[in-house]
Amino acid sequence: MKPITGIVITLNEENNIAACVQSLFQVCDEVIVVDSLSRDDTVNIASAxxxxxxxxxxxxxxxxxxxGVPYAKNDWILALDADERLDADAIALIxxxxxxxxxxxxxxRRKNFVGRHWIRxxxxxxxxxxxxxxxTQAGYLPKKAHSAVQAPRITQTTAHIRHFTYHDLAHWIQRIDQLSSRDAWAMKERGMQPSPWRPAVHALTASIRKLILKGGLFQGSDGMTVAITTAFHAYMKYAKLNELHENERGHTDP
Structure with missing residues (x-):
C-alpha cells in the first residue's frame, strides 16, 4: 500500500460503506470516513x-x-463516494x-450502474x-453542491471507478428527489433568487444537451432514460428553490 489516505463522506450508507472501505484499503494505508450523523449502522460498520x-x-x-483532509496522516488523498469502488485497473494503476x-x-473514468446494468x-x-x-497543492472547491477537485495539473487516466449509482429505476427517482432538495438548498445558500421560468428553461436545456449534444437520441432506451431523468432533476431543483423562497416569505395562494 502507498502512503495515501482514502476519504469517504457518508450519510446512512450501511449497505455501501464496508465494500467502499475495503476497496480503498487495497491501495491506501489509512481510510477516514466523515459521517453526517447517520441514523443507521454506518459508523459501526466503517469502524469495524x-x-x-x-x-x-x-x-x-x-x-x-x-x-476530513486535515486529519489525514498523508498528503496524498484518494476520495471516493460511499457507493463507489476502485476497479481492478484503477488498483493496478495506483x-x-x-x-x-x-x-x-x-x-x-467512472462506470455508472443502475442495478447490474452499466449505463454508457x-x-x-x-x-x-x-x-x-x-x-498541499489541490483540493475540493468550496461549492455546496457538485464540487470537484481543483489542481495545478490533472492527468486523466483510462482506469475505472465503479459507481453503483442506483439500485433500480425506483431508487433513481428517489435519489433525484433527495439530490434536487440538496441542490435547491445549496443554491439558496449562495443567494440565488427564485424565477418562474428557470425550472422549465433548465429542464429544456438539459434535454437538448443529453439528447442531441450527448447523442442520447440515438442510444436507445438508456439514452432516453438519462435525458428524461436529467431534465426532471433540473426542473425539480429550480422548482424547489422557488418553493424554499415561497415558504420563507410565508406566501399562501388565495
Missing part, C-alpha cells in the same frame, strides 16, 4: 472495517469532502503511480472524475 470515523453535520458537498509531484492530480449513454460514460490529489 478499520476506518477512522469523524462525525460532522453536513456542510455541503465541497466543504464536507474537505473536512500501485504503479509516481507520486513525487504534488502538483499532479489523477482522474478516473448520453454522457454517463466515461464520466471523468478527479479523485487522487495532493492536499
Amino acid at each position: 472495517e478499520g476506518a477512522r470515523v469523524i462525525e460532522q453535520a453536513y456542510l455541503g458537498d465541497g466543504p464536507q469532502k474537505a473536512f 500501485e504503479t503511480l509516481d507520486l513525487r509531484d504534488p502538483k499532479q492530480a489523477f482522474g478516473f 449513454a448520453a454522457g454517463f460514460y466515461p464520466d471523468p472524475v478527479v479523485r487522487l490529489y495532493n492536499r
Whole structure:
C-alpha cells in the first residue's frame, strides 16, 4: 500500500460503506470516513472495517469532502463516494503511480450502474472524475453542491471507478428527489433568487444537451432514460428553490 489516505463522506450508507472501505484499503494505508450523523449502522460498520470515523453535520458537498483532509496522516488523498469502488485497473494503476509531484492530480473514468446494468449513454460514460490529489497543492472547491477537485495539473487516466449509482429505476427517482432538495438548498445558500421560468428553461436545456449534444437520441432506451431523468432533476431543483423562497416569505395562494 502507498502512503495515501482514502476519504469517504457518508450519510446512512450501511449497505455501501464496508465494500467502499475495503476497496480503498487495497491501495491506501489509512481510510477516514466523515459521517453526517447517520441514523443507521454506518459508523459501526466503517469502524469495524478499520476506518477512522469523524462525525460532522453536513456542510455541503465541497466543504464536507474537505473536512476530513486535515486529519489525514498523508498528503496524498484518494476520495471516493460511499457507493463507489476502485476497479481492478484503477488498483493496478495506483500501485504503479509516481507520486513525487504534488502538483499532479489523477482522474478516473467512472462506470455508472443502475442495478447490474452499466449505463454508457448520453454522457454517463466515461464520466471523468478527479479523485487522487495532493492536499498541499489541490483540493475540493468550496461549492455546496457538485464540487470537484481543483489542481495545478490533472492527468486523466483510462482506469475505472465503479459507481453503483442506483439500485433500480425506483431508487433513481428517489435519489433525484433527495439530490434536487440538496441542490435547491445549496443554491439558496449562495443567494440565488427564485424565477418562474428557470425550472422549465433548465429542464429544456438539459434535454437538448443529453439528447442531441450527448447523442442520447440515438442510444436507445438508456439514452432516453438519462435525458428524461436529467431534465426532471433540473426542473425539480429550480422548482424547489422557488418553493424554499415561497415558504420563507410565508406566501399562501388565495
